[in-house]
Amino acid sequence: MAGSTLHEGLAPLNVASEQKSDDAHGYYVLGDKLVDAKAPTGPIKDRWTTRKFENRLVNPANRRKLDIIMVGTGLAGGAAAATLGEAGYNVKSFCYQDSPRRAHSIAAQGGINAAKNYKEDGDSTFRLFYDTVKGGDYRSRESNVYRLAEVSANIIDQCVAQGVPFAREYGGLLDNRSFGGVQVSRTFYARGQTGQQLLIGAYQAMERQVAAGTVKQYTRHEMLELIVVDGRARGIIARDMVTGEIETHLADVVVLATGGYGNVFYLSTNAMGSNVTATWRAHRKGAYMANPCYTQIHPTCIPVSGDFQSKLTLMSESLRNDGRIWVPKNREDCDKDPRDIPEEDRDYYLERIYPSFGNLVPRDIASRQAKNVCDEGRGVGPVVGDFRRGVYLDFADAIARMGRQAVETKYGNLFDMYARITGEDPYEVPMRIYPAVHYVMGGLWVDYDLQSNITGLYVTGEANFSDHGANRLGASALMQGLADGYFVLPNTIRDYLADGPFPKVAEDHPEVVAARESVEARINTFMSMNGTRSADSYHKELGNIMWEYCGMERTEEGLRKAIDMIRELKADFWSNLRVLGTADGINQSLEKAGRVADFIELGELMCVDALNRRESCGGHFRGESQTEDGEALRHDDEFAYVAAWEWGGEDGQPVLHKEDLIYTAIEMKQRSYK
Amino acid sequence: MKLTLKIWRQPNPATAGAMHTYELDGVSEDMSFLEMLDVLNEKLNTSGEEPIAFDSDCREGICGMCGLMINGQAHGPEVTTTCQLHMRSFKDGDEITIEPWRADSFPVLKDLCVDRSALDRMVQAGGYISANTGSAPDAHAAPVEKKKADRAFDVATCISCGACVAACPNGSASLFLGAKITHLGELPQGQPERYSRVVGMVGQHDHDGFGGCTNIGECAAACPKEIPLDVISQLNKDLRTAMVKGR
Ligand SMILES: Cc1cc2nc3c(=O)[nH]c(=O)nc-3n(C[C@H](O)[C@H](O)[C@H](O)COP(=O)(O)OP(=O)(O)OC[C@H]3O[C@@H](n4cnc5c(N)ncnc54)[C@H](O)[C@@H]3O)c2cc1C
Ligand code: SF4
Ligand code: FES
Numbered sequence: 001m002a003g004s005t006l007h008e009g010l011a012p013l014n015v016a017s018e019q020k021s022d023d024a025h026g027y028y029v030l031g032d033k034l035v036d037a038k039a040p041t042g043p044i045k046d047r048w049t050t051r052k053f054e055n056r057l058v059n060p061a062n063r064r065k066l067d068i069i070m071v072g073t074g075l076a077g078g079a080a081a082a083t084l085g086e087a088g089y090n091v092k093s094f095c096y097q098d099s100p101r102r103a104h105s106i107a108a109q110g111g112i113n114a115a116k117n118y119k120e121d122g123d124s125t126f127r128l129f130y131d132t133v134k135g136g137d138y139r140s141r142e143s144n145v146y147r148l149a150e151v152s153a154n155i156i157d158q159c160v161a162q163g164v165p166f167a168r169e170y171g172g173l174l175d176n177r178s179f180g181g182v183q184v185s186r187t188f189y190a191r192g193q194t195g196q197q198l199l200i201g202a203y204q205a206m207e208r209q210v211a212a213g214t215v216k217q218y219t220r221h222e223m224l225e226l227i228v229v230d231g232r233a234r235g236i237i238a239r240d241m242v243t244g245e246i247e248t249h250l251a252d253v254v255v256l257a258t259g260g261y262g263n264v265f266y267l268s269t270n271a272m273g274s275n276v277t278a279t280w281r282a283h284r285k286g287a288y289m290a291n292p293c294y295t296q297i298h299p300t301c302i303p304v305s306g307d308f309q310s311k312l313t314l315m316s317e318s319l320r321n322d323g324r325i326w327v328p329k330n331r332e333d334c335d336k337d338p339r340d341i342p343e344e345d346r347d348y349y350l351e352r353i354y355p356s357f358g359n360l361v362p363r364d365i366a367s368r369q370a371k372n373v374c375d376e377g378r379g380v381g382p383v384v385g386d387f388r389r390g391v392y393l394d395f396a397d398a399i400a401r402m403g404r405q406a407v408e409t410k411y412g413n414l415f416d417m418y419a420r421i422t423g424e425d426p427y428e429v430p431m432r433i434y435p436a437v438h439y440v441m442g443g444l445w446v447d448y449d450l451q452s453n454i455t456g457l458y459v460t461g462e463a464n465f466s467d468h469g470a471n472r473l474g475a476s477a478l479m480q481g482l483a484d485g486y487f488v489l490p491n492t493i494r495d496y497l498a499d500g501p502f503p504k505v506a507e508d509h510p511e512v513v514a515a516r517e518s519v520e521a522r523i524n525t526f527m528s529m530n531g532t533r534s535a536d537s538y539h540k541e542l543g544n545i546m547w548e549y550c551g552m553e554r555t556e557e558g559l560r561k562a563i564d565m566i567r568e569l570k571a572d573f574w575s576n577l578r579v580l581g582t583a584d585g586i587n588q589s590l591e592k593a594g595r596v597a598d599f600i601e602l603g604e605l606m607c608v609d610a611l612n613r614r615e616s617c618g619g620h621f622r623g624e625s626q627t628e629d630g631e632a633l634r635h636d637d638e639f640a641y642v643a644a645w646e647w648g649g650e651d652g653q654p655v656l657h658k659e660d661l662i663y664t665a666i667e668m669k670q671r672s673y674k
Numbered sequence: 675m676k677l678t679l680k681i682w683r684q685p686n687p688a689t690a691g692a693m694h695t696y697e698l699d700g701v702s703e704d705m706s707f708l709e710m711l712d713v714l715n716e717k718l719n720t721s722g723e724e725p726i727a728f729d730s731d732c733r734e735g736i737c738g739m740c741g742l743m744i745n746g747q748a749h750g751p752e753v754t755t756t757c758q759l760h761m762r763s764f765k766d767g768d769e770i771t772i773e774p775w776r777a778d779s780f781p782v783l784k785d786l787c788v789d790r791s792a793l794d795r796m797v798q799a800g801g802y803i804s805a806n807t808g809s810a811p812d813a814h815a816a817p818v819e820k821k822k823a824d825r826a827f828d829v830a831t832c833i834s835c836g837a838c839v840a841a842c843p844n845g846s847a848s849l850f851l852g853a854k855i856t857h858l859g860e861l862p863q864g865q866p867e868r869y870s871r872v873v874g875m876v877g878q879h880d881h882d883g884f885g886g887c888t889n890i891g892e893c894a895a896a897c898p899k900e901i902p903l904d905v906i907s908q909l910n911k912d913l914r915t916a917m918v919k920g921r
Contacts, residue, residue: 083806083808097737098791099794100794106736107734157813163803163857196833207797208804211798217794305704310733421760423760423762487808580724
């Protein structure tokens with residue numbers, strides 16, 4: 001923690017920012033400032049303990065009378081369903097896949113952070129906290145992040161007790177690795193399948209509760225609307241994706257753990273079904289969407305190979321430890337066999353620009369520089385659209401240095417995956433990589449208790465905005481999902497439930513009927529439009545707009561253009577969509593139509609948010625805000641706030657509520673990797 | 675390349691299905707098998723025919739959502755999932771038959787989608803370690819021999835796709851079961867429930883109509899995660915011990 005001093009957290013270290021620019025003028029309305037009413041004070045290390053103590057308890061005999069709706073069965077939702085079921089509440093769990101275990105958490109490869117300090121290398125709760133806030137470019141809430149670091153160690157204990165087979169050393173103890181450029185080894189992993197093993201642990205714990213009768217699981221069910229009665233979230237409308245039936249589910253509290261919305265870009269490393277529908281429907285019912293433009297673009301993905309491409313595949317960041325990234329110096333060389341390009345004609349651009357960090361610069365920088373060289377026309381691989389989207393990740397030096405055998409032991413499964421997808425042998429020819437959308441830091445606004453601004457609506461995991469600021473460090477999303485699910489939510493939700501059970505809501509309550517009818521009306525519109533284009537074709541078009549103008553680098557001009565394009569696309573979608581088949585059974589085109597309709601609206605809000613934030617921070621790089629040598633320039637004096645957007649109505653403009661970020665334990669500093 | 679596709683179409687569980695033939699031109703060898711079906715679906719939508727329903731989610735071989743019988747082979751000709759199969763495994767002019775998983779315990783829902791909820795039910799019947807949240811001792815309290823930890827991991831990579839069931843002439847889920855029994859049974863944490871687990875899971879397996887294992891080995895040959903056949907020996911061994919112990 002060079003140059004940083006420890007602060008207990010007793011006094012503010014910065015003043016609230018004051019925005020001078022107003023790039024998004026005309027696209028939004030400025031609302032009141034937002035204050036997290038649950039924000040704890042006092043020494044940072046005591047805040048969570050105090051809050052846990054203050055939160056009221058629910059008598060065990062009362063728990064079975066309390067109904068909880070849990071949408072999502074990933075790490076955040078699965079862990080919470082299991083834990084709340086064990087505590088004796090009545091949980092209804094929903095997911096759109098055919099089994100809870102298929103939530104996209106399953107795809108996480110690298111690992112999970114925890115401040116165990118098993119390696120005695122100087123790690124601590126404070127250091128993990130510090131790294132996470134700094135990594136997030138000082139745009140996250142310090143109390144939340146400290147709590148995350150604090151409970152991280154318990155996660156590992158819990159998972160091991162469930163039988164998660166983490167990697168071990170010969171002595172039988174757990175192995176750790178260093179990940180994402182940090183200087184300590186705090187990442188626990190299970191080969192390249194950490195997410196899978198953690199999720200299976202949570203899933204099995206949840207299935208145990210299904211057998212015990214505390215959790216009822218609804219698979220192949222998609223939440224399509226939130227029910228709000230008298231200002232409280234009281235249920236959801238879900239569609240049984242097999243029978244097509246529109247179902248009403250009522251409860252005392254609703255939790256959304258529905259994952260991220262990276263698929264707004266069409267191509268991403270997310271699953272095909274990952275969507276924003278659950279959170280967007282809640283947003284339209286009044287829940288604020290915070291920092292929607294904060295997107296993480298991962299530098300090492302397998303490049304797009306053609307127009308038919310349906311998703312992108314991530315390859316672990318660990319490859320950058322030994323591979324060297326380069327492109328040809330001259331455009332004329334771009335279609336040559338890379339092995340025929342002599343050393344002096346290669347540009348190892350990361351090593352050139354960032355001599356001290358080289359190929360290990362943070363994700364946002366590595367991604368942006370790859371885009372820059374490709375935009376200059378020096379990309380490699382097939383021409384997709386109008387240029388080549390790829391850079392080399394070359395292991396020739398590593399193979400010469402370590403021997404092929406050692407490279408195979410370390411990266412064999414990744415090399416095999418690459419070979420399977422591309423048909424090329426990475427031991428012989430350099431790999432090609434390109435950045436891809438991977439994670440979203442934005443999400444529904446929540447307070448310290450993970451409750452949204454709608455009473456009784458809680459949001460956990462990637463679906464909320466809380467812990468990663470403008471950029472997420474590797475191996476910290478799994479940590480957040482399980483922290484929220486096992487330890488945070490179960491402790492905060494009880495304070496709310498202590499006032500329950502709430503008066504029963506009848507299925508014919510006007511709000512319930514209205515929610516249900518709006519879902520049915522929307523489905524009828526989709527089914528009867530009878531236009532000419534598939535939902536997928538609109539999704540692709542939206543993705544191109546987002547990637548081009550709201551991707552790695554955003555400019556005022558580009559964002560304005562994007563907003564116009566999205567509005568046109570939306571109008572066309574609602575007049576020219578074609579969904580065939582019927583609504584009373586499996587209909588994947590219908591499912592897709594609903595998701596794309598919501599992505600289009602989200603896309604517009606992301607552009608407005610990006611337009612307003614005239615600064616570069618983390619994953620959000622604004623062309624107008626850079627240093628002389630092209631590095632990101634943050635403006636703490638203007639933008640050290642969370643942008644929480646309120647739905648402005650069908651024809652209205654979104655309303656911006658700012659929550660000031662005031663640090664008491666860490667001082668804000670500009671990042672530098674040169 | 676140009677392909678002739680024979681695809682099972684069935685509107686719903688109650689209506690009989692049949693094979694339909696489609697011609698598809700312009701298939702690139704870089705496409706994944708499912709992207710090839712996406713392209714066909716886009717064409718069908720344009721021509722006014724309802725697209726074919728098939729399951730997939732992660733499309734990177736880990737969630738277990740996809741799964742098709744391709745020319746009679748579960749997940750097709752390579753040792754991988756359907757979503758990770760690429761068209762370079764086929765050639766111009768090929769005729770490809772595409773069907774859903776065929777097993778009594780996996781009823782067809784529509785076209786190529788089946789109901790695999792029986793796999794969840796087996797897990798509910800004991801495929802877990804009981805450890806309530808908050809009750810765990812420090813993770814280093816019980817070291818695990820690396821060999822055992824590695825073996826547990828190897829078999830824990832099962833993705834619950836159901837290919838083993840679809841490939842088995844008896845429709846047995848023994849490979850899936852054996853993988854879970856071995857994963858939890860290798861670890862010290864899994865010992866207390868080891869024998870009740872096997873009895874519970876096998877009971878549910880039989881109850882849901884999965885067939886018995888007659889050592890044919892088609893399951894392991896079809897498994898995209900290369901779960902080895904010897905997990906079934908482990909399963910049988912644990913089951914015998916459980917019987918002797920009278921649990
Ligand atoms: C390829 C990849 C690799 C990654 N690697 C790492 C890593 O190494 N380390 C790390 O820390 N993080 C990693 N991440 C990030 C991390 O995996 C995710 O952020 C995290 O797992 C999200 O968990 P979650 O529980 O919030 O959501 P998910 O696991 O995405 O679960 C969402 C759940 O919500 C349900 N759902 C969604 N919408 C609806 C709806 N409308 N109706 C009903 N149900 C719905 C889904 O069915 C699912 O059950 C990776 C991400 C990806 C994509
Ligand atoms: S054992 Fe193999 S084939 Fe069977 S469900 Fe698991 S991964 Fe699929
Ligand atoms: S779609 Fe996830 S394994 Fe194939």
